Every structure is written in C-alpha cells, then in structure tokens.
Amino acid sequence: xxxxxxxxxxxxxxxxxxxxxxxxxxxxxxxxxxxxxxxxxxxxxxxxxxxxxxxxxxxxxxxxxxxxxxxxxxxxxxxxxxxxxxxxxxxxxxxxxxxxxxxxxxxxxxxxxxxxxxxxx
Numbered sequence: 001x002x003x004x005x006x007x008x009x010x011x012x013x014x015x016x017x018x019x020x021x022x023x024x025x026x027x028x029x030x031x032x033x034x035x036x037x038x039x040x041x042x043x044x045x046x047x048x049x050x051x052x053x054x055x056x057x058x059x060x061x062x063x064x065x066x067x068x069x070x071x072x073x074x075x076x077x078x079x080x081x082x083x084x085x086x087x088x089x090x091x092x093x094x095x096x097x098x099x100x101x102x103x104x105x106x107x108x109x110x111x112x113x114x115x116x117x118x119x120x121x
Contacts, residue, residue: 003049043105075107079107088105088108
C-alpha cells in the first residue's frame with residue numbers, strides 16, 4: 001500500500017474535512033469514527049505521512065512513536081473506558097482489512113466487545 005496524500009485522514013489533518021476531535025498534540029490527532037462500531041470508537045492517527053504500523057515503526061522518530069501510544073492511552077482515559085476495559089486495533093494491509101493508507105489506531109469501548117476474531121463456521 002502506497003501513501004496517498006489525498007486520503008481522508010491526510011485531508012482531515014489539513015483541515016479540508018471536519019472531524020469531532022477528542023485529543024490533539026504536536027504529533028497526533030484523535031477523533032470520533034464517522035461509522036462507529038461500538039459506543040466508543042475513536043481513531044488515533046500520527047500527523048506524519050505513515051501508511052501503516054510497519055511503515056511507522058520503521059521511519060518515525062522515537063518521540064513520534066511514544067507520542068502515538070501515549071495519545072492512545074489518553075484517549076481511552078478521556079472516553080472513560082479504562083476501568084471497564086477497551087480494545088485497540090490497527091489494521092495493516094489488504095488482508096488485515098486496512099482501508100485508508102494512513103496509520104490509524106481504533107480505540108473501542110463502552111460495552112463488552114466479544115471475541116477478537118469470529119470463529120470459523
């Protein structure tokens with residue numbers, strides 16, 4: 001997957017598309033998913049142009065990496081899900097279900113989330 005400067009998250013970062021912001025710092029932006037899959041469904045993205053977790057961990061600075069994971073925890077705290085439990089998910093590549101070529105971490109919570117992957121029938 002190649003980075004596309006016109007992907008939806010790049011456009012949100014440039015202010016071309018609005019978002020319901022939850023948290024922002026120098027290196028990250030977090031906002032509500034427009035198609036939530038749980039009562040709490042927030043996306044956390046780095047501000048840099050990284051396609052996936054593989055790309056990010058290979059090219060991002062240690063400061064950017066730390067900032068992303070601190071932002072994920074901060075978002076869970078802001079959303080009030082740290083006591084009852086929450087899930088983070090980052091899809092990587094086509095087989096992983098990645099739809100947007102910009103690293104994003106989903107923060108889910110607000111109810112019992114069930115199994116990670118559906119069991120085969």
